[in-house]
Amino acid sequence: MGEELLVDVVDVVVPIVEACGVTVISYGALTAFARLVTGLLRRDGERSLSRARLRLGRLLVVGLEFQLAADILRSAVAPSFEEIGQLAAIAAIRTALNFFLERELRQEQERLDADRPESGAVGQPTPA
Helix, strand or coil: CHHHHHHHHHHHHHHHHHHHHHHHHHHHHHHHHHHHHHHHHCCCHHHHHHHHHHHHHHHHHHHHHHHHHHHHHHHHCCCCHHHHHHHHHHHHHHHHHHHHHHHHHHHHHHHHHHHCCCCCCCCCCCCC
């Protein structure tokens, strides 16, 4: 009875968690596109592209984490060796994706920060 209830709960929760991931990724794609178009119309193309990429990248990371959580939940209930192997492969791919995506986001943020005009050091008054 206990295991059956757990399986039933997981069968309900997994699609919800997957839907959360899809929602986050879709929202990220739509808002990044809107920011990009708005920036291009204001003729702030490259900076807008960088901001849009950063926003989309951050939301992709979160969305992928939701998808990984759903995969873990799915395989947590009486997994077979085949399911464990599939989860390991999926987890490795998504972890690698997250790693490289976060590294690229960090580099992009550093580039944006370097392009920003200096207004004095943090906590330092700007020269008059």
